[in-house]
Amino acid sequence: MQTLITIAILGVAALYLGRRLFKRFSAKSSCGGACGCKQDIALRFRQR
């Protein structure tokens, strides 16, 4: 059971890293797509 949970955690870590590297290398803008530059500035704030 411990081994199964461990392998699942490793899988999640590998997927997360793969996604980040893919986003970085496929990004069209220098920010790497991670900064949310296409997102409305006003929406970055908590709505009240």
Added chain:
Amino acid sequence: MSASAERRPCLALVGNPNAGKTTLFNALTGLSQHTGNYPGVTVEWHAGEWRLGDGEALLVDLPGAYSLKPHSEDEAVVRDVLQGKVETCPRPDVVVALLDASNLERSLYLLSQVLELGLPVVVALNMVDVAASKGLSVDAAKLSERLCVPVCPIRANRRQGLAALAQAAQAALGGRPAPRPDLWRQEHTPQGDVVVATRYAWARRVLADVVERPATAVVTASDRIDRVLARRWGLLIFLAVVALVFQGLFSWTQPLSDGISSLVGSLGGWAGGWLPEGALKSLLVDGALAGAGAVLSFTPQIALLFIFIAALEDCGYMARGAYLMDRFFSKLGLSGQSFIPLLSSFACAVPGIMATRTIGNRRERLTVMLVAPLMSCSARLPVYTVMIGAFVPARKVAGLLNLQGLVLLAFYLLGILVAIPVSLLAQRLLLRKAAPTLFVMELPSYKWPDPRTVLIRSWLKAKAFVVTAGTFIFCISILVWGLAYFPHPEAIHQRYSALQAAEPAQAGALAAQEAGEYLRQSFIGRAGKALEPAFTPLGWDWRITMAALASFPAREVVIATLGTIFNVSEEGEGEHLKLSESLRQASWPDGRPLFNLGVAISLMVFFGLCAQCASTLVVLRQESGSWAWPALTFTYMTGLAYACALAAYQGSRALGWA
């Protein structure tokens, strides 16, 4: 944009560079701010919440600009936001124009263009104290009368006058647009040329009777300080200040780093006692906690570096640095324009390479892009601090300077020294000659750094580093743990259990051998063994080799990787040791200590010069428009790193350090 977001008023903060805009923005919004990029450009936006009466407004801090007729990407963004042409930013309801009271004529040049946009405008008159020190007296009421807009005298760094500014801004919301000077009609000749003098003539008319000037020019405190700091001995003093910064990085953060390491170690011990033996326990203690501990333990150094840089920028000394370096850079075929991108690269090469956009000369720009990754970025700091802390004695030199701090400074200078021949060679062999560029820059008046501005700026940067780089490092350390743990053959355990049953007195030594056997049989162990011969001349074994190779996507990973590999190989699974202890205890199969001063120097030289950063290579591709530059950068830096690390280790051996 959603309806709720539309209801919140939006104000824009506009002003010249060095007018105190960031200080005012931080004073008005505090920590309730976000940053990001404007779409399609590398210009960063800063926005925050500003409490106006009972409600809150969105305050957008626009980049510093001299004119709305753009000469740079920054100025184009200011114009576009004010005209409502940036899709991700609401058009401002009110413009807060920040004027530098000590340089009003130039501030009014920009204001004249802002007034023509037809938006309500409130003027914040900053640096009244600096103006007074120059013998200038500004009549704010008369200025308000002339401009027909509210003018609020403020001292942003002392947070004086902010309540009146908030009241004026609130009153302006939904109010009438400011009267337009309509200079744009006169500004253009029939041939379409822009006549700058028209706006300056308007500014002088507005300022007549508003500003009282002294009969003779006053020598200010800034002028007197510059006679020392920006003249003959300036460069030497600048280097001394930088040396002091590195001394501070070591002396003041070590106890905090050690405390964090101990805390993570205790947490590992607690978690280790709570979980049953097995893969999950090892993952948590040797993988996750070792990785998180490595990230957190070098955060104090990085935060302090950001604090130093922010303080030097805020007091105006960094601008003197660029001025002082211009003469030195001109000998390398560069100019003072290259200073800011190269200086930014000491924090991270990515914004440094982006900042080369301000360099007009393509030859100079490509040269700076090629050498920027050689500057010691903050991701190199952890490997330097761990190696120096573990293998360089903490003794005083000349009774005053800390040897560890001096060695750290030497490694920061290494990148600069290597950049000189690389830059000269690149210009001679790869790039065509171009006309030299003229370097013009403004030296702002010296002022005491505003603690709030410095702390907010460094806090946001340190937080971004921990969150962005930290998650990356954390994931890699977990994966490296997986490669260092599996396949974990049961046969090894059975063999050592039998041996321990036969010789109970040797249980401790056998447990250590068992852990080492597991690591050698792991995926990373097998790959490392295959590659080891190529790196043995550098003094490295297969474990150091694998840690260095795993760090090619991002060099900051190395400490977590070393922590994972050396912790997995330690006696007793689930016991978390401090990394420097693990490194000191590591040995070759024949029992010789693995690490010594020579190996530490070789490893630091390799990390100091190698291109271990995927983000930098991607940005190089985007900024140069070709894969040739990142390929060239990767090849020359990796080759250079190997050769210099080899020379450093073999030299250390000759000196008896290894």
